Amino acid sequence: MSRTEVKIGGFGGQGVILTGLVLGKAAALYGGLNATMIQSFGPEARGSACSSQLVISDQEILYPYVRQPNILVAINQEAYTKFVPELAPDGLLLFEEDLVHVDERVGHRRARGIPATRIAEELGNRIVVNMVMLGFFSATTGLLREEAVREAVRVSVPRGTEELNLEAYGRGVEYGIRN
Amino acid sequence: MKADPAGVLTGAHFIDGDHACCEGALAAGCRFSAGYPITPSTEVVERIAARFPHVGGMFIQMEDELAASIAILGAAWGGAKVLTVTSGPGFSLMMEHIGFAAMTETPCVFVDVQRAGPSTGLPTLPAQADMMQVRWGSHGDYGIIALSPNSPQECFNLTIEAFNLAETYRVPTFLMMDESVGHMTERVVIPAADEIEVVPRRYTSKPSGEYLPYEPEEDLVPAMVPVGRGYNVHVTGLTHDERGYPVMNAAAQDRLIRRLVDKIRKNARRIARYEESRIEGADVVVVSYGITSRVAMEGIRLARENGIKVGILRLVVVWPFPGWRIAELSGQIKAFVVPELNMGQMVLEVERYAAGRAKTHCVPHAGGTVHDPKEIATVIEEAVK
Known part of the structure; x- marks a missing residue:
């Protein structure tokens, strides 16, 4: 697998940075790959749009920034609007279908939606929306082994919440496989 | 000497360069840090504040960078391995005490996570524009050592190396990071404590009557003394003789400054790494x-x-x-x-x-x-x- 660039965008508080961190751990600690994560720092990261950039590769990663994401995960409209123009022409868009209205800007790129917030609410806590998106990401992209991602979730979430987070992750995977 | 296992977080981690720097300091045996948090170096200090007290160390958040940079020098003379962490604006404020550290040959580590300047510039974005400041920023002639990591793994490794060089040459040593490396998260492998080589403080073997605080050994570096063991030590930023007392003439200045410059210049090939x-x-x-x-x-x-x-x-x-x-x-x-x-x-x-x-x-x-x-x-x- 050569260089794959991933960008995850959403509101501060939707777990955007944690999602990037889990994916990075899954790749770099449990997946036998290299991963470099850069968080977006700047005034725009406070309260509104927030993003995490991740490069995953089986080669050494030199240039650390995402220039043209192969995969964009948009958890809110602002992230979609801001980042979809950067998405590679053959890139994949994964979006929260209740929060993101996909329009002509997506062009011929592949786009797949999931009602991640609703699924999270069914589990009793919308805070796990990012884990639902992560499961959806896993099932849709096949980029990382599911076991590696599960392990990364387990070690990254607050103690005592592992079960809830893994359940949310599992629901995202299921949705991805079924749809 | 091998690292103290208490400070070594052995294993594979997915952490950023700032956090890796803190872990490097702990592995090197650093147990005192004083700082004034500033973007993009804040994460180093946050982790230091969380981690140091658990391994018998101490972190003090000071009122500004001047205070932070002099507090560590006091702690170094008290026997601790020390560091402070900052970025451009704070680095400028620390220049006076960097000169004091050079003049008094205080082993210490300064970390500058470089952001774009001058002045407050771009706090959250990278630059490498403090490279001459680190060499020449304080007034007068002196030598320093500076290292530049290009990954979180190197932030860990080179922080240890910075401490080892600071102790070996009794010189302020600088880890010149940049925002990009500081805020970049990658795999960082921390080895077992017995695989990490650390250089202990260079203490004299002479009894108090024979010891001269600034009498150089063969490599031009003088040995220190543990405080509270009956040795008299005078530490001054004024030009001093081998006893450490001020001597206000050109001959003493020539003798001291030549050695401060030569201990790095003449050991340059030993210190260099590329x-x-x-x-x-x-x-x-x-x-x-x-x-x-x-x-x-x-x-x-x-x-x-x-x-x-x-x-x-x-x-x-x-x-x-x-x-x-x-x-x-x-x-x-x-x-x-x-x-x-x-x-x-x-x-x-x-x-x-x-x-x-x-x-x-x-x-x-x-x-x-x-x-x-x-x-x-x-x-x-x-x-x-």
Whole structure:
């Protein structure tokens, strides 16, 4: 697998940075790959749009920034609007279908939606929306082994919440496989 | 001596350069830090504040960077291995005490996570524009050591090395990170404590009657004493003799300042660390350090695709600068290309040692992001013409 660039965008508080961190751990600690994560720092990261950039590769990663994401995960409209123009022409868009209205800007790129917030609410806590998106990401992209991602979730979430987070992750995977 | 296992977080981690720097300090045996948090170095301090008390260490958040930089010097004389962490604006404020550390030969580590300046500049975005400030920022003549990591793993490794060099040469030693490396998260492997070599404080074996605080050993470095064991020590920023007492004349100044400069200059080859690849037969050698060394690799790949023979010299220890190596290479190649996130700083050293035998091309950048690798490739291609 050569260089794959991933960008995850959403509101501060939707777990955007944690999602990037889990994916990075899954790749770099449990997946036998290299991963470099850069968080977006700047005034725009406070309260509104927030993003995490991740490069995953089986080669050494030199240039650390995402220039043209192969995969964009948009958890809110602002992230979609801001980042979809950067998405590679053959890139994949994964979006929260209740929060993101996909329009002509997506062009011929592949786009797949999931009602991640609703699924999270069914589990009793919308805070796990990012884990639902992560499961959806896993099932849709096949980029990382599911076991590696599960392990990364387990070690990254607050103690005592592992079960809830893994359940949310599992629901995202299921949705991805079924749809 | 091996690292104290209490401070070593053995295992594979996915952490950023700032956090890795804190872990490097702990592994090196650092147990005292004073600081005044500033972006983009805040995460180092946050982790220090969380981690140090659990291993018998102490962190004090001071009222400003002047206080932070003098507190660590006091703690060093009290026997601790010490560091402080800052960025451009704080680094400027610390200059006075960096001079004091150099004059009093206090082993200490300063970390500068460089952001774009001058003044408050771009707090959250990278630069490498403090490279001359670190060498010359405090007044007077003195030597220092500075290292430049290009990954979170190196932030860990080189923090340990910075402590070892600070203790070996009794000199302020600097880890010149940049925002990019500081906020970059990658795998960092921390070895077992018994695989980490640390240099302990250099203490005298002489009894108190015979000991002179500034009497140099063979490598020009004097030994220290543990406080509270009956030795008299006088520490002053004034020009002093081997007893440590002020002596206000040119002869004492000459003797002291020559040694402060020579202990780094004459040991430069021992201190220097750089990596080379594909130098043999190269027409152009790219000299870089820190984050730019990674970005340059992309530019080099592009230039090689166009058939250009490009070698690489990456500075790991930036100061003392390995001028002798530049001098050797300058007779063999057409040109040096020096990309850096400043308007041309370390390139001046390259140019000085190349001394006209090879052309030197700067690839300047004002900071705020990293180079576009294509810019570097273009300069490489022009350099062979």
